[in-house]
Amino acid sequence: MNSQELIVRLISNLGDHLGDDLVVTSPVDGAQLTSLAFDSPASIEVKIHQSVQAFRVWRDVPAPKRGELIRQFGNKLREHKEELSTLVSLECGKILEEGRGEVQEMIDICDFAVGISRQLYGLTIASERKNHVMHENWLPLGPVGIISAFNFPVAVWAWNAALAIVCGDSVIWKPSEKTPLTALACQSLFEQTCKEFGDAPAHLSQVIIGAREQGEQMVEDPRIPLISATGSTRMGQAVGQKVAARFGKSLLELGGNNAMIIAPSADLAIAIPSILFGSVGTAGQRCTTTRRVFVHASIFDQVYNSLKTAYISLGENKVGSPLEASTLVGPLIDEASFSGMQNALARVKPEAVEIIGGDRVDRPGYYVKPALVRLSKQSETIFTETFAPITYVMPYDDLSKVIEDHNAVPQGLSSAIMTTDVREAEFFKRYSDCGIANVNIGTSGAEIGGAFGGEKETGGGRESGSDSWKAYMRRQTSTTYFGTEKPALAQGIKFDI
Numbered sequence: 001m002n003s004q005e006l007i008v009r010l011i012s013n014l015g016d017h018l019g020d021d022l023v024v025t026s027p028v029d030g031a032q033l034t035s036l037a038f039d040s041p042a043s044i045e046v047k048i049h050q051s052v053q054a055f056r057v058w059r060d061v062p063a064p065k066r067g068e069l070i071r072q073f074g075n076k077l078r079e080h081k082e083e084l085s086t087l088v089s090l091e092c093g094k095i096l097e098e099g100r101g102e103v104q105e106m107i108d109i110c111d112f113a114v115g116i117s118r119q120l121y122g123l124t125i126a127s128e129r130k131n132h133v134m135h136e137n138w139l140p141l142g143p144v145g146i147i148s149a150f151n152f153p154v155a156v157w158a159w160n161a162a163l164a165i166v167c168g169d170s171v172i173w174k175p176s177e178k179t180p181l182t183a184l185a186c187q188s189l190f191e192q193t194c195k196e197f198g199d200a201p202a203h204l205s206q207v208i209i210g211a212r213e214q215g216e217q218m219v220e221d222p223r224i225p226l227i228s229a230t231g232s233t234r235m236g237q238a239v240g241q242k243v244a245a246r247f248g249k250s251l252l253e254l255g256g257n258n259a260m261i262i263a264p265s266a267d268l269a270i271a272i273p274s275i276l277f278g279s280v281g282t283a284g285q286r287c288t289t290t291r292r293v294f295v296h297a298s299i300f301d302q303v304y305n306s307l308k309t310a311y312i313s314l315g316e317n318k319v320g321s322p323l324e325a326s327t328l329v330g331p332l333i334d335e336a337s338f339s340g341m342q343n344a345l346a347r348v349k350p351e352a353v354e355i356i357g358g359d360r361v362d363r364p365g366y367y368v369k370p371a372l373v374r375l376s377k378q379s380e381t382i383f384t385e386t387f388a389p390i391t392y393v394m395p396y397d398d399l400s401k402v403i404e405d406h407n408a409v410p411q412g413l414s415s416a417i418m419t420t421d422v423r424e425a426e427f428f429k430r431y432s433d434c435g436i437a438n439v440n441i442g443t444s445g446a447e448i449g450g451a452f453g454g455e456k457e458t459g460g461g462r463e464s465g466s467d468s469w470k471a472y473m474r475r476q477t478s479t480t481y482f483g484t485e486k487p488a489l490a491q492g493i494k495f496d497i
């Protein structure tokens with residue numbers, strides 16, 4: 001099946017979206033895939049109105065039945081896994097194996113959400129007053145606006161949508177303008193599922209095609225109580241302020257500048273592959289990508305030389321089309337991303353002891369050899385996140401000092417230590433300031449069961465597993481008096497009339 005056949009097969013109503021506003025190209029070879037129309041302000045207005053209507057119906061459907069829709073959607077994704085994974089790969093450039101992983105992540109969160117649909121538990125709280133009972137009720141919130149980034153074009157939507165829908169909410173999705181086709185494909189699969197399910201209101205899930213302006217209309221609309229946004233810190237700061245100004249809630253999952261510490265006792269057979277997948281997987285374009293590696297001075301040369309050999313080999317043999325099975329490093333998303341990488345390398349050059357790779361590979365699209373940068377110490381030059389495969393490697397002597405360097409960056413998403421010393425591992429978990437702190441596991445590739453997100457400029461939001469579902473509901477505290485005597489007031493207040 002060629003790319004046009006794949007697109008038409010996955011997006012049954014593609015014709016309704018064609019237009020001249022957005023030329024969609026594939027990073028695989030720069031070829032145009034199609035051209036789409038942006039949603040107009042009027043059509044966004046209609047979609048928000050429809051989302052409110054859908055919410056009013058959906059919130060009254062029992063939660064386990066809402067879960068049944070998501071169970072069926074998970075099965076729909078299973079049926080179309082290979083096709084959707086290929087489209088992910090074609091549109092965002094990640095290697096097909098990682099495209100499959102991303103669709104699997106959607107299936108996993110659907111399974112998780114089905115279970116959660118029977119576990120939207122509130123508390124029963126002991127009342128200080130006789131014959132009173134206090135309950136915490138979790139109620140559907142309203143339409144949820146989802147803004148997603150190009151690098152995980154479908155999984156991050158699914159984290160939000162699967163949970164929001166079992167929680168009784170409707171969803172409106174503004175995908176990255178770099179990956180609108182995967183969004184339309186998911187929407188089409190979701191609509192097919194709703195039709196087969198039978199009892200879902202129209203417009204339970206919708207997509208807005210557009211750029212910043214179209215996203216802003218959604219962000220500013222008070223009928224949308226929650227905006228869940230994934231992307232750059234700059235975007236998140238703008239969104240967070242706009243949503244806060246109208247007293248909405250935002251769930252932000254923004255930039256990372258993730259580090260790994262390689263302690264003297266590290267098992268290098270575990271550490272080296274973990275550094276490599278974390279650093280060059282998805283061509284360094286995950287928010288969880290390993291960007292900084294602190295290696296204990298006693299093993300620095302050994303680790304650095306292994307990495308250097310691996311980077312040279314990766315650059316020579318493993319950069320190529322993401323659709324070929326032998327490729328490990330696909331293209332960068334676009335020219336701006338390539339320039340960003342070159343600028344970051346130029347900035348760090350005066351401080352670098354050595355730079356391996358980083359140059360462009362001669363083929364259509366923006367393919368690069370992953371870059372390994374040896375530094376003698378960390379500096380503010382590397383405090384900004386560059387969404388590209390650049391790994392900074394630095395020596396350290398003392399764990400309590402290196403943890404300060406580890407935490408010195410403004411972001412706080414993911415972190416890892418490689419050690420076989422339980423004291424070091426526990427010390428690291430306690431003092432890493434990130435939302436994710438792994439031991440003998442890389443910084444990327446989190447499972448859906450844990451809450452995902454981070455602190456500081458990463459935005460503080462938590463999506464996916466654990467009790468993240470609570471973000472998609474409103475909490476109500478309810479006190480009931482079931483006695484027959486004159487009611488007592490809390491805090492022992494007497495108010496006799």
Ligand code: UN1
Pocket residue numbers: 105151152156230285286287288443444445446447
């Ligand atoms: C992202 O890059 O925005 O932990 C999400 C990971 C993936 C999700 C990444 N499960 O790397």
